[in-house]
Amino acid sequence: MTAIELPEIELTGPVTAAKPCALHPQAMCPAFGALRVLARIDGAHPVMATDIGCNYGLTFVTHFYGSRKSLLTHQLGTSELMQGDVVEGTRAAIEMAAQEPGCELIPVISLCVAETAGLPEEMLPTRVGNAEVVLVRVPAYAIYSHPETKDVALSTVLARLGEQDGPRADKTVVILGEVFPADPLAIDHLLRRMGVEQTIVLPGRNVGDLRRAGRVGAVAPLHPFYNRTITLFRSWRIPVVGGAPVGISGTYAWIKSLGEMLHLDPVLVNQIAEAERAAAQAVADHQPIEGTVLVTGYEGTELAYARLLIEAGADVPYVSTSIGQDPLVLPDELWLRRHGVRDIIYRKTLEHDVAALDAFKPDFVLGTTPFCNIAKDRGIPALYFTNQLAARPFFLSGGMAATAGFVRNAIAGGARAQWMLDFFAE
Amino acid sequence: MPNLIRDIPETSGYWGAVWTVCNLPDIHVIADAPVGCYSLLASAVSNYTDAIPNLENITPSFIREAEVMGSGTWPAVENVYKGLHETGKLEGKQLIVVSTAESEMIGSDLSEFMGRLGYNAKFFHSESLTHDEWTGRDRALIWLWENYGGNSATTALEPGLVNIIGPTYGCFNAPADLHEIRRLVEGAGGRINVVFPYEATVADIARLPKAQVNVVMYKEFGHTLANALERPWLYAPMGLRATTDFIRQLAQMLGTTDQAERFIKREKATTLKPIWDMWKGPQGDWYSTTTVGIVATGTYVDGLRAFLGDEMGMPVTLTAARPLRPGDMDNIALRKAIHAGAPSFLFGSINEKIYLSEAGNKMTNFIPAAFPGPIVRRALGTPFMGYAGTVYVVQEIVNRLFETLFNVLPLDTAYGRPAGGPPVAAKPSLPWQPAAKAQLDAALSKLHFLTRISVSQELQMAAETYAHTQHLSEVTPEVVEAVLAGRQGERR
Structure with a gap:
């Protein structure tokens, strides 16, 4: 295990050493995460x-990526703010939402x-008709990224709705994370x-x-x-499985x-x-990925x-996330x-x-749309991480086969990226 | 009573202003904004409306908790400015700092600080807590003229030159409509001076008064600038009559009437020929029974109503302009109306599409005609305006009628049965109670007549099959209700 030492010393790769002037944060509006997961609940x-x-x-973005669900608000402009109508308007919108057929939440x-004006929770109802009313606070200035507001939203509604009474379903597991629909089926089956x-x-x-x-035997977070939400499950004394079923x-x-x-049968497990x-090893052995990939969603x-x-065989020198x-x-x-990753950037810009693109000369980029734009401007094949990867299985060996195969194909299409660049550069 | 909003159809002054000024490649904007107001506007929405990978000439001040809780946004703006300056991003650019709802919320007026920045920095107060996107565009256009423009009184006119004012990011179908208006202007004998702001640079702003006439593309904005330029101006036209009037009026202003009349004549024999042919052919026969609804900008509502309704004779049964004009339904009322029943064709945004799907309505043809909603309209051949627009819109309606007909024609059910299975035994037809027949007729009357024959047959068969399974000797209203409910259910 002595080989571990070397890369850890080399933490400052060329990218962090360059300390780029960080100007354009790469994050979706944080609130979108909350809105997406809440709008997708039936009866919410x-x-x-x-x-x-x-x-x-x-x-x-919610109508595009979340659900075909009509969304309500109240006018909140200069005159409403001057008159202090934030609470009154919110209450009126809640009353109207409660009239939707089958409204539960x-x-x-x-x-x-x-949030800047102030919306005191005690001024809102907790229940109207058959519906629970739950306040979810997600000001973009205080929470950096949309994955994190998925957590805010889920933990807030769970804290209200999760039932503690009744028998514990010891052999029921919560799979935590928004994933491609085939993934939970595969995990459930396994x-x-x-x-x-x-x-x-x-x-x-x-x-x-x-x-x-609130009464399950364990929770298995697929996303970090x-x-x-995990803190909430722990407060319910529900154990949390570490790691995720990713790769080999x-x-x-x-x-x-x-x-x-x-406590499942150890031999069977x-x-x-x-x-x-x-x-999973067979996927890596038989169809390895060859090339340098930047993973920057x-x-x-x-x-x-x-x-x-x-x-799966790729060289990944740089990873960044929001x-x-x-x-x-x-x-x-x-x-x-x-395993050879030189730079890992949190809260990236x-x-x-772009500094990583200069430094590592990748064969393929998975990134945000502004970054893919820049990569394609250089003739480097690039795909929008969010749209492309979320649309494929990822977990267990089947997910590895699907995702690795997809990336291998994308790298193989590299010549087309260069052709398009040449065509438009002429 | 608080003003409730369902599925808001228009955005704020900040969006309108940025979508206007960022068209000029030599302007850089610092948006005094939290991360979301930057990324939603500059990539998340622009990716799927204007189909651009991202707006490259905008940087957020990135308002965080510290700025909201007391420090104000100036230090953040100054910091971003330094970064942009040091990395050369402002080279050759004019800098504009634009306020957002959140910066306005914390009272951050940065006008007095602009002197400390280079690149001729100016502060644009977008009044996002008060104004919608259309007012935002109108204010941004006149502001650009006032801050970077010339002098109309002293600028010499150049005969024949025409400006087109209006197209910005976030204007549905702008590339195709602009293409058509440009074609009409040139056909009438004009030459394009500046397309503002779509194809302009800062230097072009001072050249605006050289034009003899201005064409304002939209009724929602641009008129304030057109008035300030002190030249005669016209709105871009929709429909046969308005377009012909437009060409003639423009030609009169430019003194090119002979050329314009030749153009109109040639257009009738070329671009517009399909309108005449379809009018004489079977398509035209359908118009008077094809109901239409329009939910879009006032420009499109008025234009499509005049063309499809007054000129082609299609009954326009529902309209609502966005932004709301007096007497228009808001989305709360509109949603109820669409749930209760919709015309055969509904021009609209994703909101109307959602209301149709909530109602399980698959018989209404939805035609995208407005934002919001992810839709790419970058092709030049899909105009709604001008002569070419009339052809495109009618062609779209007719082809969707064909599509609807195709979808309701019977498909041989034998293809769906397992190979080698027994043939389905014929069942004797059943008598219908009068109330049941009335119920069927009522359901059919909501459909476009072209599809009624097929749907009628399908429903009759379904009702009788269901009655057989229930061992009934006649079709009752309850049976029809169950079958209609089933159709509703399977569409969801």
């Missing part, structure tokens, strides 16, 4: 407290302007073979799932930014630790873990993707540093990513 009718510009942008999403009785995926579509999540080593370790935590590890899942790509450094990310960070 979000009410926003905000100005019209914010309302427009967030409604746009009214998340009140309080954004920059309303866990049932190990002896798990049920899985609940959060954030999900169902209010009932939020209620019974559910800090508040990650999948193996995750299956073993989950089996141990739930080991068999399944070995089989998954072998299947803003979803908070970038470190895990980098880990998978490295195990989320902050957190103990939950540390295992992946250490793993990546041991466009300038960080």
